[in-house]
Amino acid sequence: MDKSILPNDPINNLIRELSGLPGVGPKSAQRITYYLLRSSEAQVTSLADALITLKQKTKLCRICCNVSENDVCSICSNPNRNPALVLIVEQPQDIIALEHSGAYHGRYHVLHGSLSPTEGVGEGDLRIQELMNRLEDGAVQEVIIGTNPTREGETTALYLKTLISPLGIKVTRLARGLPYGSELEYADDTTLSNAFEGRQDF
Amino acid sequence: MATEKTYKTPGLIIKKTKLGEADRILTIFTPELGKIQGFAKSVRKPQSKLSGHLEMLTYSQLTLTKGRGLDTIIGSQNIDSFIDIKDDLYRVSYALYIAELIDYFTDEGTADKELFEHTIECLQHMGKTSHPMYLLRYFEMRMLTYTGFKPEINNCVICQKELDRTNLGGFAPSAGGMLCIDCREHSRHYGYFLSNSAYKSLRFLEECGIEDLESEVPDPDTISELEMLLRRYIRFVLEKDVRSIPWIDHLKRLSPTVLY
Numbered sequence: 215m216d217k218s219i220l221p222n223d224p225i226n227n228l229i230r231e232l233s234g235l236p237g238v239g240p241k242s243a244q245r246i247t248y249y250l251l252r253s254s255e256a257q258v259t260s261l262a263d264a265l266i267t268l269k270q271k272t273k274l275c276r277i278c279c280n281v282s283e284n285d286v287c288s289i290c291s292n293p294n295r296n297p298a299l300v301l302i303v304e305q306p307q308d309i310i311a312l313e314h315s316g317a318y319h320g321r322y323h324v325l326h327g328s329l330s331p332t333e334g335v336g337e338g339d340l341r342i343q344e345l346m347n348r349l350e351d352g353a354v355q356e357v358i359i360g361t362n363p364t365r366e367g368e369t370t371a372l373y374l375k376t377l378i379s380p381l382g383i384k385v386t387r388l389a390r391g392l393p394y395g396s397e398l399e400y401a402d403d404t405t406l407s408n409a410f411e412g413r414q415d416f
Numbered sequence: 417m418a419t420e421k422t423y424k425t426p427g428l429i430i431k432k433t434k435l436g437e438a439d440r441i442l443t444i445f446t447p448e449l450g451k452i453q454g455f456a457k458s459v460r461k462p463q464s465k466l467s468g469h470l471e472m473l474t475y476s477q478l479t480l481t482k483g484r485g486l487d488t489i490i491g492s493q494n495i496d497s498f499i500d501i502k503d504d505l506y507r508v509s510y511a512l513y514i515a516e517l518i519d520y521f522t523d524e525g526t527a528d529k530e531l532f533e534h535t536i537e538c539l540q541h542m543g544k545t546s547h548p549m550y551l552l553r554y555f556e557m558r559m560l561t562y563t564g565f566k567p568e569i570n571n572c573v574i575c576q577k578e579l580d581r582t583n584l585g586g587f588a589p590s591a592g593g594m595l596c597i598d599c600r601e602h603s604r605h606y607g608y609f610l611s612n613s614a615y616k617s618l619r620f621l622e623e624c625g626i627e628d629l630e631s632e633v634p635d636p637d638t639i640s641e642l643e644m645l646l647r648r649y650i651r652f653v654l655e656k657d658v659r660s661i662p663w664i665d666h667l668k669r670l671s672p673t674v675l676y
Contacts, residue, residue, distance in 0.1 A: 236437075333659065365473060365508070403494045404497045404499065405468045
């Protein structure tokens with residue numbers, strides 16, 4: 215269905231807007247639209263309010279660039295989180311997964327993407343300058359790179375290492391190897407070679 | 417498993433696009449089928465058995481099943497992941513540049529076995545060579561030859577006069593190659609200056625094999641000159657910019673000790 219030929223009435227307007235969302239095709243957009251049309255006014259208003267406040271009441275934490283309601287996010291303002299440790303992640307969603315594990319008690323830095331030269335995403339498109347400013351005062355003793363183990367994530371990790379190492383700050387990388395619940399038989403060469411490099415005393 | 421609907425092919429992953437929650441569409445360069453697109457289901461989940469075999473710049477034996485639109489990748493086994501380059505920011509970036517060029521210079525469904533073998537050979541060499549920038553020039557020159565865009569460098573493109581170091585006029589991307597001194601004066605094509613050593617290297621790159629490449633490595637200035645020249649020519653052929661070039665230039669500024 216060519217979206218541009220839809221007439222400009224309220225129903226088709228909403229279908230057009232919804233089908234631009236990730237994972238929502240034209241058919242799902244249609245189904246959601248007609249569902250909303252049948253729902254009560256209060257339900258629709260509360261959804262609309264939630265959408266508007268999402269944009270109006272969130273900003274990026276001025277320290278770690280995570281999404282936050284305040285100038286400084288709840289993690290950066292928590293005195294129990296070790297300020298000498300900074301874990302660098304690609305997306306705010308990564309923090310949710312890491313926090314759920316409960317394994318980390320330092321602070322974060324969100325890059326909002328990864329380097330992808332072939333897609334034209336360069337160093338200026340990520341929050342790297344903010345990170346470098348943050349490392350200037352010497353309070354951070356260890357930077358843990360937690361970018362995804364993909365080609366883009368690895369490129370980003372290598373680039374950050376070349377930037378941060380000269381500052382005399384310890385740079386570590388989250389271990390890359392065999393995922394829990396997987397089978398060795400299906401592992402690829404890169405994963406296996408990483409798993410060997412990262413093997414530990416047992 | 418091998419029914420009529422499934423087929424196997426070796427392939428190099430040259431591009432990946434996110435789709436939906438956890439899927440990807442991959443652009444794959446293959447020797448027999450040319451460039452193809454494949455649907456990779458759930459590869460962005462950590463439990464995916466295929467994801468490591470379908471990362472950018474991995475060379476794998478793939479099994480696909482024909483679909484109504486896109487073919488779906490159902491199996492993949494690494495042939496070469498070019499492990500030598502994975503810990504080197506510069507070499508990885510150069511390899512990504514190779515992938516981007518291949519994507520631009522190939523068409524879907526048009527096979528080019530020689531170009532495929534050349535690409536794999538260059539990626540394998542990228543981890544070993546002490547002159548990665550020079551290897552890129554070799555890659556470009558051969559790629560242009562295989563795809564039919566080889567610049568004319570032995571004779572003047574306008575008057576066909578044989579060229580040597582006494583009558584070099586310059587390199588004109590819009591004319592498709594070298595100009596002699598006379599034609600450079602009178603032609604509407606702009607000829608970029610080219611040093612004798614760069615000209616000599618260009619002729620060498622046209623003829624040498626990858627194993628002879630390091631027998632005649634020019635100085636870094638000449639390699640830079642070749643880079644600019646081929647970059648202009650490729651820009652002219654493609655009629656668009658190569659996106660990874662600003663990144664490669666950024667890396668060069670970052671480290672004064674970059675390997676040529």
